Amino acid sequence: MDHFPIYLSTKGQRIVLSGGGEAAMAKLRLLLKTQAEISVFAPAPAPEIATWAEQRRLTLHGRALRPGDVLGAALFYAADEDAAEDARTAAIARAEGTLVNIVDNLHDSAFITPAIVDRDPVTIAIGTEGAAPVLARAIKADLEERLPTTLGTLARIGKGFRKMADALPFGRPRRDFWRDYYFAAGPRTVAEGKAAVESALEALLSDHKSRVARSGHIAFVGGGPGDPELLTLKARRALDEADVVIYDRLISPEILELARREALMIDVGKEGFGPSTSQETINNLLVEHAHSGAQVVRLKSGDATVFGRLDEEIDAVDAQGIGWHIVPGITSASAAVAAIGQSLTKRGRNASVRFLTGHDMQGFADHDWAALARNGEVAAIYMGKKSARFIQGRLLMHGAARATPVTLVENASRVNQRIVETTLARLPTDLAAANLGGPALTFYGLAPRAAAQLTPQFIQEEMA
DSSP states (O other), X not given: XXXXXXXXXXXXXXXXXXXXXXXXXXXXXHHTTSSSEEEEEOSSOOHHHHHHHXXXXXXXXXXXXXXXXXXXXXXXXXXXXXXXXXXXXXXXXXXXXXXXXXTTOSTTOSOOOOEEEEETTEEEEEOOTTSOHHHHHHHHHHHHHHSOTTHHHHHHHHXXXXXXXXXXXXXXXXXXXHHHIIIIIHHHHGGGOHHHHHHHHHHHXXXXXTSOOOOOXXXXXXXXXXXXXXXXXXXXXXXXXXXXXXXXXXXXXXXXXXXXXXXXXXXXXXXXXXXXXXXXXXXXXXXXXXXXXXXXXXXXXXXXXXXXXXXXXXXXXXXXXXXXXXXXXXXXXXXXXXXXTOOSOBTTTBSXXXXXXXXXXXXXXXXXXXXXXXXXXXXXXXXXXXXXHHHXXXXXXXXXXXXXXXXXXXXXXXXXXXXXXEEXXXXXXXXXXXTOOSOEEEEESOOOXXXXXXXXXXXXXXXX
């Protein structure tokens, strides 16, 4: 992030602009929505700018900018549409301690003005670091269509009601009240006018004051294989409402970004044969935060019910009388098999599929190798990289064909996904050569379709 987005208070501030043409008018149409005192320097201003000056919406100086004209200003816009003049005026503004924006010159600008969706006092700023202004405008147009024009009215009425809402305890009780207002009571009454909305607010506040505080609760949420677009709507809602998020090592940063900014984020990563947070510590954290009244999300990669040690955590919170529910996620086997263009079961090939783990608490996990070694069997092996040679030896010992296809999918569904196609005979050798550093799902008995070996990133580039 090269440009950090902030909202600048403009009330009582002075903003200076040099220029009188189309570029200047485009900036002024936006700046005139603020409460700033706007000064424009232009020897030949457009008639529209002159009209704004006559209406006392800005102060117009019919000359070029000179040293001293920008002193004390918060922002300066160089909009003369002439590189030499823009450089001259920008130098004056910098020397006088003002942040400078040169229209259509990202490199020499100290700040940029984003595309803005205006539902005053609700504003949404959209920036692309100057890389894709057309994309920013498209996003703006999409949001303009989605957001009702009444949103600003709701926000203005709500803003005037905030001090009354402070009677509710800080935190979740207030968030619940405002959620009910903005997404239920407010939209239902806004068409009836301001008085109806204010009446609904008063009734809603009275209702929330009488409510008993919600008890602490835990949502065991499947975070999916890593692609945030594969997160379920229910999981997204849980993250949006969470006070505390206790997450695993394999949860992608993109998914963590979806949690509320105010939520307490706790990393309890585990790594096979590596550094880990003990299960007892995780259990204690769940109990501690739920007892404090927090809404807790226990965020597990893939699906929480598949090799996620879910039962141990449920038993711990059950023993303390804490409420909980499970939000299923897409397990990595589903994402990985989609990546290779195959299905886990196929008529005439296999009527069942095994989900196996490569290791358990005692070390390498043992399974029914004789059944798995039969022709046509398919297994999805989780955490199988370190146990690859052990798995190969057990299967060959029980008669599995050396040419049985084996496919490994690293970082399934993510942009850095990799697919390694091999056979049972070559599994340890090809795995070592691939040097996989991320989590990998091993498919025994499945080879990828040729077209499915494209990574998601490559496919996206080809479709663009």
